[in-house]
Amino acid sequence: MEDLLAARLQMAISLGFHIIFACIGMAMPFLMAIAEYKWIKTGEQVYQDLAKAWSKGVAIFFATGAVSGTVLSFELGLLWPTFMEHAGPIFGMPFSWEGTAFFVEAIALGLFLYGWDKLKPWVHWGTGLVVGISGVASGIFVVAANAWMNSPAGFDWVNGEAINIDPVAAMFNDAWASQAIHMTIAAFVATGFGVAGLHALLLLKDRNNLFHRKALKIALAIGAVAAILQPISGDYSAKDVAERQPAKLAALESHFETERGADLIIGGIPDEENREVHFAIRIPGMLSFLAHGDLNAEVIGLEEFPEDEWPPVLVTHIAFQIMVGAGFLMMFVGLLYLFFYWKKKHLLFRRWFLWLVGICTPLGFIAVEAGWTVTEVGRQPWIIYEIMKTEDALSSMPGLQYPLYLIIALYLLLTVIVSWLMYRQVITLSDRYQTANLKAETDAD
Amino acid sequence: MLIEIVIFFLGLSIVFYVLFGGADFGAGVLEILSGKGDRETIAHAIGPVWEANHVWLVLVVVILFMAFPKVYAAMSVHLHIPLLLMLVGIVLRGTAFTYMHYDAIKDETNDIYNAVFKISSVFTPLFLGVIAGAATLGKINPEPEHFVEGFITPWLNLFSFSVGLFTVTLFTFLAAIYLIGETSQEKQRSAFTKTARNLNIAAVFIGILVFASAHFEGLTLLSMFLDSWFAILMAALATLLLPAIWWSLQHYKVILSRIFAAGQVVAILLAWFWVQYPSIINRTDGFEDLTFYNTAAPDATLTQLVWALVIGSCIILPCLFYLMRVFKGGQFTQSKTNQ
Numbered sequence: 001m002e003d004l005l006a007a008r009l010q011m012a013i014s015l016g017f018h019i020i021f022a023c024i025g026m027a028m029p030f031l032m033a034i035a036e037y038k039w040i041k042t043g044e045q046v047y048q049d050l051a052k053a054w055s056k057g058v059a060i061f062f063a064t065g066a067v068s069g070t071v072l073s074f075e076l077g078l079l080w081p082t083f084m085e086h087a088g089p090i091f092g093m094p095f096s097w098e099g100t101a102f103f104v105e106a107i108a109l110g111l112f113l114y115g116w117d118k119l120k121p122w123v124h125w126g127t128g129l130v131v132g133i134s135g136v137a138s139g140i141f142v143v144a145a146n147a148w149m150n151s152p153a154g155f156d157w158v159n160g161e162a163i164n165i166d167p168v169a170a171m172f173n174d175a176w177a178s179q180a181i182h183m184t185i186a187a188f189v190a191t192g193f194g195v196a197g198l199h200a201l202l203l204l205k206d207r208n209n210l211f212h213r214k215a216l217k218i219a220l221a222i223g224a225v226a227a228i229l230q231p232i233s234g235d236y237s238a239k240d241v242a243e244r245q246p247a248k249l250a251a252l253e254s255h256f257e258t259e260r261g262a263d264l265i266i267g268g269i270p271d272e273e274n275r276e277v278h279f280a281i282r283i284p285g286m287l288s289f290l291a292h293g294d295l296n297a298e299v300i301g302l303e304e305f306p307e308d309e310w311p312p313v314l315v316t317h318i319a320f321q322i323m324v325g326a327g328f329l330m331m332f333v334g335l336l337y338l339f340f341y342w343k344k345k346h347l348l349f350r351r352w353f354l355w356l357v358g359i360c361t362p363l364g365f366i367a368v369e370a371g372w373t374v375t376e377v378g379r380q381p382w383i384i385y386e387i388m389k390t391e392d393a394l395s396s397m398p399g400l401q402y403p404l405y406l407i408i409a410l411y412l413l414l415t416v417i418v419s420w421l422m423y424r425q426v427i428t429l430s431d432r433y434q435t436a437n438l439k440a441e442t443d444a445d
Numbered sequence: 446m447l448i449e450i451v452i453f454f455l456g457l458s459i460v461f462y463v464l465f466g467g468a469d470f471g472a473g474v475l476e477i478l479s480g481k482g483d484r485e486t487i488a489h490a491i492g493p494v495w496e497a498n499h500v501w502l503v504l505v506v507v508i509l510f511m512a513f514p515k516v517y518a519a520m521s522v523h524l525h526i527p528l529l530l531m532l533v534g535i536v537l538r539g540t541a542f543t544y545m546h547y548d549a550i551k552d553e554t555n556d557i558y559n560a561v562f563k564i565s566s567v568f569t570p571l572f573l574g575v576i577a578g579a580a581t582l583g584k585i586n587p588e589p590e591h592f593v594e595g596f597i598t599p600w601l602n603l604f605s606f607s608v609g610l611f612t613v614t615l616f617t618f619l620a621a622i623y624l625i626g627e628t629s630q631e632k633q634r635s636a637f638t639k640t641a642r643n644l645n646i647a648a649v650f651i652g653i654l655v656f657a658s659a660h661f662e663g664l665t666l667l668s669m670f671l672d673s674w675f676a677i678l679m680a681a682l683a684t685l686l687l688p689a690i691w692w693s694l695q696h697y698k699v700i701l702s703r704i705f706a707a708g709q710v711v712a713i714l715l716a717w718f719w720v721q722y723p724s725i726i727n728r729t730d731g732f733e734d735l736t737f738y739n740t741a742a743p744d745a746t747l748t749q750l751v752w753a754l755v756i757g758s759c760i761i762l763p764c765l766f767y768l769m770r771v772f773k774g775g776q777f778t779q780s781k782t783n784q
């Protein structure tokens with residue numbers, strides 16, 4: 001295998017692995033905080049059981065997230081030393097703040113997991129909240145670093161060297177806000193729907209299980225609100241991309257020719273050779289509207305760029321369709337849930353609705369992976385947009401496929417084990433609530 | 446001045462990683478040495494703190510690539526293989542430890558996690574030491590003729606592995622000392638005490654091995670050492686602490702023995718640091734060594750880094766103190782948590 005390809009795959013796999021745990025690390029503490037809050041307020045034991053059961057899962061996920069993140073911070077250099085040599089001093093600032101966030105997060109997590117009996121209830125609840133807040137903060141910081149790669153700022157590039165470095169300007173680059181908002185919401189969508197979906201599937205087996213009912217309500221409430229916000233934030237992201245990375249926008253929309261009143265292309269298979277899209281649905285003028293807020297605005301097509309600077313159109317386009325498709329489906333389910341919650345409580349635990357929620361279990365994570373594919377593959381062939389090519393950043397060590405194989409084997413192993421551990425958590429979890437709790441039948445709250 | 450502050454924080458992070466993260470690794474090694482009986486004590490001692498302890502390493506990496514990017518790049522390229530092996534160890538160890546603890550069903554899989562935990566507790570610090578040794582040795586050649594010269598020779602040698610072995614020994618020694626205070630069983634305490642003493646002796650001999658292998662590999666470590674009054678001072682301090690540690694062990698002065706042991710390790714680290722200073726990575730003849738000064742990032746970057754570190758410390762240190770107080774205060778009356 002070619003070294004460049006191996007390195008790109010290794011980076012993609014490591015990041016794709018880490019992001020799952022990162023999303024859970026950002027959102028899950030808030031779900032636990034809600035459950036614990038209800039326990040402290042109402043004294044209902046089921047809420048404490050829920051918070052504790054969730055926290056055991058979180059401990060497993062957090063450890064996996066922490067070690068895979070540690071791998072990443074070395075991998076940036078192991079694979080892309082030339083990039084890091086130049087970029088480190090420019091985009092390092094968010095990472096240095098992220099360090100503090102990690103510390104606070106890890107300390108608070110230690111207190112939360114091991115402190116049920118040692119801390120007063122409200123103090124314990126507070127440590128859980130701190131885990132969540134610092135998790136979100138570290139996510140935002142690291143996304144700022146990634147945004148800088150999409151929208152480099154805070155330096156002048158002269159003869160292959162960066163001068164006049166301004167780390168603050170680099171951190172608050174043009175892409176930062178849109179990416180940070182979109183990523184943070186994504187974490188809540190993915191985790192909310194993931195957790196709600198799992199409990200929905202378990203409810204299908206035992207519909208009156210109080211434990212799973214409470215869990216589903218908390219998780220889906222968070223997921224629903226986030227899923228409704230996400231398309232709005234996605235629209236902001238798209239407008240932003242249209243401004244700063246027109247080639248990426250053109251690739252994700254499979255838009256080859258520059259034109260006014262551009263059609264929005266939904267689905268379909270782009271054909272780079274002939275510059276067409278087959279089997280697509282087209283909505284006239286819609287792309288111009290979505291990208292620039294005006295049905296007649298000009299949208300730049302890929303033809304404006306030399307072909308060797310095109311991102312891979314097929315991958316980017318399909319990934320984008322997957323993200324948006326998943327996004328709208330979850331938004332729909334979210335709206336339905338909120339409607340039922342307010343107006344039609346008796347429909348909340350109907351079989352068909354539980355199935356619908358169950359199907360959504362992996363959708364948020366699929367959307368996250370797809371979204372990152374859009375962002376990262378859509379930036380190609382650049383590692384720093386229009387400054388440094390990915391191939392020029394590569395390590396000089398030959399044989400990079402072997403580290404790739406090692407990482408694949410390691411992460412496959414961890415994936416299997418984590419799934420197995422989760423399975424074991426679930427089968428031991430809700431015995432206590434299995435005997436259909438008669439009160440739950442009418443579901444008072 | 447700016448750069449000295451950064452160096453101070455880099456050194457501090459390394460010291461903390463060795464003192465806390467290192468002791469975590471050492472605890473795993475101790476389990477191998479002492480058998481199944483200590484598993485509970487060790488799991489109980491590491492549980493709440495390991496995650497925080499290992500963030501020091503992340504901090505070291507971030508400081509390196511932000512402030513001394515050429516050093517980070519050079520290490521990443523030429524020490525790719527030992528770094529990768531160390532990472533595999535970090536992943537296996539951290540996950541195995543947590544999975545062992547949080548597996549909902551306790552059955553024989555627990556023994557597998559435990560085995561992985563123990564093995565990776567040995568080879569992770571071994572490669573950490575190998576990397577440190579390779580940085581000192583000076584066989585890193587930025588323009589290698591072939592693969593072996595560029596990516597193997599720098600670290601696959603007697604000296605680097607002696608440093609690796611030394612690291613494992615020191616970490617295990619630290620763990621033994623810390624654990625004396627974590628248990629209330631008399632038998633276990635005296636076992637840890639004995640192990641700590643033996644490891645202390647072993648460290649002296651392996652230390653001699655480090656110097657001998659340096660000589661063998663053509664590194665004049667001893668004379669570099671003797672040229673520096675500070676290094677001699679630190680070596681003297683480390684030696685003086687030997688009887689002090691023994692005395693405190695004899696009398697079960699838990700806190701005092703910890704302070705002495707930590708002091709000894711810090712003295713060794715400082716001596717190494719001073720012998721190197723201002724170089725971080727020594728390269729083969731004909732290439733300038735990479736020092737703090739010829740690789741430093743511009744002042745604008747260092748300023749931001751210092752802000753982040755100073756403000757970060759003000760946030761982290763009180764939190765860390767609180768964590769330690771909740772879990773490490775009142776060692777002997779410790780009741781079991783229900784997790």
Ligand code: HDD
Pocket residue numbers: 150175178179180182183185186187189190230231232233234235237238241323324325326327328330364365367368369370371372373374375378
């Ligand atoms: C639950 C996850 C999720 C969902 C439902 C959506 N997205 Fe998304 N999207 C992400 C998760 C995500 C992400 C993984 O978090 C990305 C990758 C980088 C980033 O900042 O967010 C992303 C990137 C991303 C980008 C590229 C940003 C860039 O490169 O800077 C655009 C244009 C959109 N999204 C647009 C949308 C639209 C119009 C959606 C409408 C439904 C949508 N996303 C739903």
Ligand code: HEM
Pocket residue numbers: 008009011012015016018019076080083142143145146369372373376377379380382383390
């Ligand atoms: C966790 C979410 C992320 C995911 C899933 C992700 C995904 C990817 C993918 C798929 C690639 C390969 C692109 C290709 O080569 O075609 C890639 C490359 C890369 N990403 Fe990301 N990325 C994420 C976040 C980040 C962040 C936060 C950073 C840096 C701070 C980053 C830095 C890089 C680098 C250096 C490369 C290699 C160079 C390149 O291919 O452009 N990524 N990532």
Ligand code: HEM
Pocket residue numbers: 018019021022023024025026061062063064065066067068069070071072073074076102103105106135136138139140142143146183496499500503
């Ligand atoms: C968009 C992409 C990313 C997001 C949102 C993200 C977020 C997070 C979060 C929330 C955690 C906490 C651990 C957990 O909950 O499991 C974490 C851990 C970590 N991440 Fe990431 N991360 C991203 C990419 C990266 C990259 C590119 C790096 C390295 C350069 C990195 C380095 C780390 C490290 C070192 C940890 C461990 C911290 C600890 O020890 O507690 N992350 N990340």
